[in-house]
Amino acid sequence: MQTDRDPVTAHRAIEVEGLHKSFGALEVLKGIDFSVERGEVVCVIGPSGSGKSTLLRCVNLLEEPTAGRVTVAGTEVTDPDVDIDRVRRRIGMVFQSFNLFPHLTALENLTIAQRRVLRRDRAAAERVARANLERVGLSDKEAAYPAQLSGGQQQRVAIARALSMEPELMLFDEPTSALDPELVGDVLAVMRGLAQDGMTMLVVTHEMSFAREVADRVVFMDAGIIVEQGVPERVIADPQHERTRTFLARVLDPAAAGISEATEAEAPPGDQREP
Numbered sequence: 001m002q003t004d005r006d007p008v009t010a011h012r013a014i015e016v017e018g019l020h021k022s023f024g025a026l027e028v029l030k031g032i033d034f035s036v037e038r039g040e041v042v043c044v045i046g047p048s049g050s051g052k053s054t055l056l057r058c059v060n061l062l063e064e065p066t067a068g069r070v071t072v073a074g075t076e077v078t079d080p081d082v083d084i085d086r087v088r089r090r091i092g093m094v095f096q097s098f099n100l101f102p103h104l105t106a107l108e109n110l111t112i113a114q115r116r117v118l119r120r121d122r123a124a125a126e127r128v129a130r131a132n133l134e135r136v137g138l139s140d141k142e143a144a145y146p147a148q149l150s151g152g153q154q155q156r157v158a159i160a161r162a163l164s165m166e167p168e169l170m171l172f173d174e175p176t177s178a179l180d181p182e183l184v185g186d187v188l189a190v191m192r193g194l195a196q197d198g199m200t201m202l203v204v205t206h207e208m209s210f211a212r213e214v215a216d217r218v219v220f221m222d223a224g225i226i227v228e229q230g231v232p233e234r235v236i237a238d239p240q241h242e243r244t245r246t247f248l249a250r251v252l253d254p255a256a257a258g259i260s261e262a263t264e265a266e267a268p269p270g271d272q273r274e275p
């Protein structure tokens, strides 16, 4: 049923207004305004220390904003009277470090919060868990412990665990940054599938090809502000601000930046240096 016009559900996934966050004297977020529509995939890029993680953590109130309003799926999370546990239940969060319970199998990692928080019985929780392990391509690993899985597999278990709580939106904080390069693709493929299925996603990432292909919008942050945002073709291929250009030049490899021929022509073949 199409319920988009229902006044109760016709809300944005995330709305951030005038968000400031300081740690002591250090002002990390200096006035952030932005929103994420339902079903939208937004990638946040920017240098280390620019406040990307802090922004994500303010969305689910892992950090308390110093000033401003944050609304998630129609509920103002910065309202002092909000039931934050209730709000967090609707938000899936995937971190750089997978944070799986080492003493629990993959299946148990997926069922524990369902049983404790959602009060599902074992059979129901396992049904949901198996469906989500299948979704991330790990049906054969349900009995494995985290230490028996590769980093990429552990991160896919972490994504399946978040999905098992049936969140309305998912926050990803550099989900592939801790992975060996050859394991990144499988995790990004799972995330691409989620995006295609219509999941609302806010993703901090340095994977520019993912941002380019999957994001509806790219947000570039630097030093606690949003410097620019727009469709990926605009922000990544045609940035308007010098700070964005400097950042992109650092993270994009020459091929992706479209200057591969010149760079390759200048690079001496390795064997010329052989005696």
Ligand SMILES: Nc1ncnc2c1ncn2[C@@H]1O[C@H](COP(=O)(O)OP(=O)(O)O)[C@@H](O)[C@H]1O
Residues within 6 Å of the ligand: 023, 026, 028, 046, 047, 048, 049, 050, 051, 052, 053, 054, 055
């Ligand atoms: N809990 C904290 N206490 C003090 N400083 C913090 C805390 N969390 C983050 N910071 C500081 O805030 C700044 C932004 O951090 P962060 O949001 O993690 O940036 P990013 O994710 O873009 O790398 C950094 O200077 C960092 O050291």
Ligand SMILES: [Mg+2]
Residues within 6 Å of the ligand: 052, 053, 054, 173
């Ligand atoms: Mg970070």
